[in-house]
Amino acid sequence: MVADGIVCHCPICEGKSEVYYCSGQHQMFKCKDCETAFLYPMPSAEFLDKFYAQFHKSFETGGGYELFEAASSRSFNRKIKIIKQRVKSSGEKIRLLDVGCGKGYFVEKCVEAGMDAQGIDLSSTAIEFARNAGRPCNRGRVEDIDSKKHQFDVVTFWATIEHLPDPLSALIKIRELLTPGGALFFDTGIGSDWLDNLLPGVVQWYDPPQHLFVFSPEGVRVILRKADFEVKSIDLNFESSNLRKVLKSIRGLFFGTVVRSATCLARVRQSPTLFTRYALGNLMLIEARKGVAPDEFENK
Numbered sequence: 621m622v623a624d625g626i627v628c629h630c631p632i633c634e635g636k637s638e639v640y641y642c643s644g645q646h647q648m649f650k651c652k653d654c655e656t657a658f659l660y661p662m663p664s665a666e667f668l669d670k671f672y673a674q675f676h677k678s679f680e681t682g683g684g685y686e687l688f689e690a691a692s693s694r695s696f697n698r699k700i701k702i703i704k705q706r707v708k709s710s711g712e713k714i715r716l717l718d719v720g721c722g723k724g725y726f727v728e729k730c731v732e733a734g735m736d737a738q739g740i741d742l743s744s745t746a747i748e749f750a751r752n753a754g755r756p757c758n759r760g761r762v763e764d765i766d767s768k769k770h771q772f773d774v775v776t777f778w779a780t781i782e783h784l785p786d787p788l789s790a791l792i793k794i795r796e797l798l799t800p801g802g803a804l805f806f807d808t809g810i811g812s813d814w815l816d817n818l819l820p821g822v823v824q825w826y827d828p829p830q831h832l833f834v835f836s837p838e839g840v841r842v843i844l845r846k847a848d849f850e851v852k853s854i855d856l857n858f859e860s861s862n863l864r865k866v867l868k869s870i871r872g873l874f875f876g877t878v879v880r881s882a883t884c885l886a887r888v889r890q891s892p893t894l895f896t897r898y899a900l901g902n903l904m905l906i907e908a909r910k911g912v913a914p915d916e917f918e919n920k
């Protein structure tokens with residue numbers, strides 16, 4: 621990616637990108653082609669390690685991880701139902717890897733649902749918690765798993781892709797770990813949907829350096845194509861229940877309209893930094909498959 625004044629190139633599709641959202645010293649650019657937003661320049665690995673060491677702490681010690689974990693765990697039952705509906709097991713247990721498993725709550729639910737599940741996460745504090753609770757989770761990077769020894773029918777990747785400085789290499793590695801026809805399920809906040817267009821930069825996903833990317837549906841298609849996945853479905857309003865789906869849409873429309881109207885009425889110049897972090901924003905849930913054809917890239 622080459623910066624050129626305020627223009628740089630999208631790490632997903634190489635399209636021209638312009639500054640879209642600023643927070644402190646962090647600037648997020650948005651691609652004019654695939655409409656994915658990304659932090660530029662990307663923070664260093666050392667910076668991210670320090671940031672996440674703090675992030676994974678409890679409230680009492682200055683972190684906010686419990687809030688994040690509680691919000692994501694609401695949807696686990698629905699996600700497990702979707703996996704069991706879409707992945708047919710041949711009598712054997714479904715082998716599932718949860719990448720970015722945190723404290724292992726989702727892994728535990730999958731084990732309870734009869735799957736042969738395990739998790740991996742970079743955070744030593746989260747993995748220590750998971751292992752103390754008897755959950756089969758390991759500390760490390762997905763890139764370090766040996767695909768010749770470990771293969772999975774399903775990989776899940778919840779609320780993680782937007783935190784990675786190089787999401788393409790993680791997806792390529794995940795594909796390597798999947799059996800032919802294996803399924804990848806992941807979710808991430810949506811950028812450039814109706815709500816983001818109504819309130820530019822206001823939805824909660826613009827939160828650098830926690831979120832390094834805010835993917836558009838097109839950005840997801842492009843990166844999955846590059847990683848050689850076949851996109852099966854993208855649910856643009858994923859929620860833990862249908863009722864929550866409806867309520868969230870109404871809330872988004874209501875707040876979006878009120879804030880947008882107030883901004884226009886007060887003749888305040890619309891700026892991406894005017895409003896920060898309403899609990900607004902839609903999630904997309906993506907299902908992708910590794911093809912069943914023999915793979916020329918493998919075992920090289």
Ligand SMILES: [Zn+2]
Nearest residue numbers: 630633651654
């Ligand atoms: Zn792009």
